[in-house]
Amino acid sequence: MTGAALQLRLLWQRNAGLYGLYLLLIALLAVYAWLHPGLLSVAGVARFTQNWFPIAVVALAQTLIMLMGGIDLAIGATVSLGCVLAASWIGDSYGGAALGIALAVGVGAVIGGTVGAIVALLRIPAIVVTLAASFIIGGIALLVMPRPGGHVPAWLSDGLAGETPTALVLLLCLLVAWRILQATPLGQDINAAGNNPHGAFRSGVNVARARIVAYAISGALSAFAGVYVAAQTGSGDPIIGGPFILDSITAAVLGGVGFLGGIGAFRGAIAGSLLLAVMINVMFFLGFPPVAQYIAKGLIIVVAMGLRLLRER
């Protein structure tokens, strides 16, 4: 087998078990397009991906932590912090905006890396550390901006969350970045450290470094989701991130990411978050009351997990 062929087959291998989800998504998207023909236009796609994008990004952030065998309860607070930092720091000029975004995302990476270092070096369970972090980060967000406010320049809001499908392009960029990470030894270390930390350590993998990097990337992604939310709403809100905690876990689980670590991939999390977004829209067009989506989410998790376990038997 040549190197390129091996790389392709390894890539293909990780799709195993996701075909059912892909088929369901195609079917749901077809129903959605049929109910709402406006979807099939540039502006339609743009509007749809804007709703989907923040959930997709936090699902990726959650996937990284779950790949490490943990679970991240601080995602919501980090989204809130990214949102208020964006609304406070983003300047009106192009340069000022870029700097503000970079700073907000950088803060997210530092926070994530710190949480990762505590998990990896002190061996405290991730759920405990991220629970504590969620309060600390949430508190900082409220200190930065006690009540909704600040502003994001209109051109940036239009660019990120307007009539152009910027969100879709960004999502593709994230997938490509993940592919590149997977093509490095560091990406391999992250997979191995999540899959069998003990064996990986004994094989010479720097498990602590792999964990810290994964958490840092996850924190940066959550903060970026916050920046995007700020652009969408045009202002900052210190408690806007709350619902993202459970939505990110839901999307990751639907996308086949396992709770014990080492199982799953970005594309699964993207597909899982897409399923959530489409389902909500389809239910809206079918005339269900908005709160029915909660019951539907719960049912779909149980059904999806049940089907997967049944097939594995």
Place this chain on the structure above:
Amino acid sequence: MSAPLLAARGLAKRFFENTVLDGVSIEIRPGRVHALLGENGAGKSTLINLLSGVLRPDAGSIAIDGTEHAALTPALARELGIAVVQQELSLAPNLSVAENIVMGAVPHRGPFTDYTRLAAETGRLCQRLGLDMPLDTPVDRISLGRRQLIEIAKALYRRPRLLILDEPTSSLTGHEVRILFGLLRELQADGVAILYISHRLNEVLELCDWVTVLRDGQRTADQALDGSDPASLVRLMVGREPGDLFPPRPAHNPGETAIAVRGLVAEGISCVDLELRHGEILGIGGLLGQGQEETLRALFGDLQAKAGEIRLAGQVQRHLTPIRAIEAGIVYVPADRKREAVLLPLSIRFNLTLPSLRRLARRGLRRLQDEARTATDAIRDFAIRVADPAQPTLHLSGGNQQKVAIARWLPLGPRILLLDDPTRGVDVETKREIYLRLRQMAADGVAIVLSSSDTLELIHVADRVAVFRGGRVVAHLDRDQLSEEAIVAASLGVEAELAA
């Protein structure tokens, strides 16, 4: 003769009060296949862990290429060319064969994984080991034997100068063993030193040039293998002193049949026949993991039988579960007391009354006074050294925890007691007390199964012994046939040679 690659002198290691290695020296030379033999607990694993830097010796020195290394670490050992293939696998189950082989040493060009080299090198290794599955196959989809070969490929990928193999053939098929041996001979010709630990004596005789034998942490032989026969090697492995550890044994005079097992098949058991009578202690011996634990669990209903029958007092049992087994008077003391028997953070009293909570209750309510009395009785009867029964059980010593694990069943008045290695990691005093209790219970008509990794214990405590190998009973030894040699020989499958 070439200079030794590794020379260890006077290695000693103690765990708490247990001396595991006592002044062991070993010399490993390039191009030689060196066998390391010894019974369970003779100190083989500890020696490997010292040589590969996982453990630090309490005394002694390790020199590699003539340089002494006071603080050998796993990383340093790896750098110096020492690779260990452990029995317990270190593979990541969801990653592919190729990714597992290079784990921790991924070939790269700049920041990126070099897939061309990865495919070429792992492909070549797999070919040498006769692994023909595609390199992208996830490891959890292939058989245990092939995973073992991948573990070996992983060690070879690092181009070791000393390859340590701990029971590498335990899960390989005959064909895979032949491939492995061919490869080891090639490595030997290339000047690689090989330290080979195996319980299969015929493999050792075929493959190895030199043998070191350990018994009770001491070296009993270090010699060329030429001209050795299996029986003489077995004699070198056995022969410990029993001391006054064991209580006297009354004449073997068993009562009625308690359990009769015919053709039992379950996970890890290929075909087991056993008979247990009231008033006797049936010993179960063999190497680790030959189906002993699974048999006990099947008798307790914790492992579903796939075929065969279990008769309790003549009645065939179907769909045995632990709850039904306990109702029928069968109780089980697992080997891993900390995880499977005792609830460490909870009080000693709670642990001692947990199995009998329902019997002690009246009209659905707990009777705390009865519970306290039951716990106090158990503590007195089993001589558990306890300051306060309300203390968490984790404050007790290992030996006293083990007493709790056994004593908690006594209020139920069990008729059949299944024990899996009850004296492992237990101090001598507690061992003697446990043996005494078991004898008393047997005298009261309880049927006892004592599975043990300690051959001496089997000989001196059990009335007769069934030896397991490969998921079946390969020898039934009555009291007059009981000897360390007989049990070890049967465990290793060399009884024919001994009889000859």
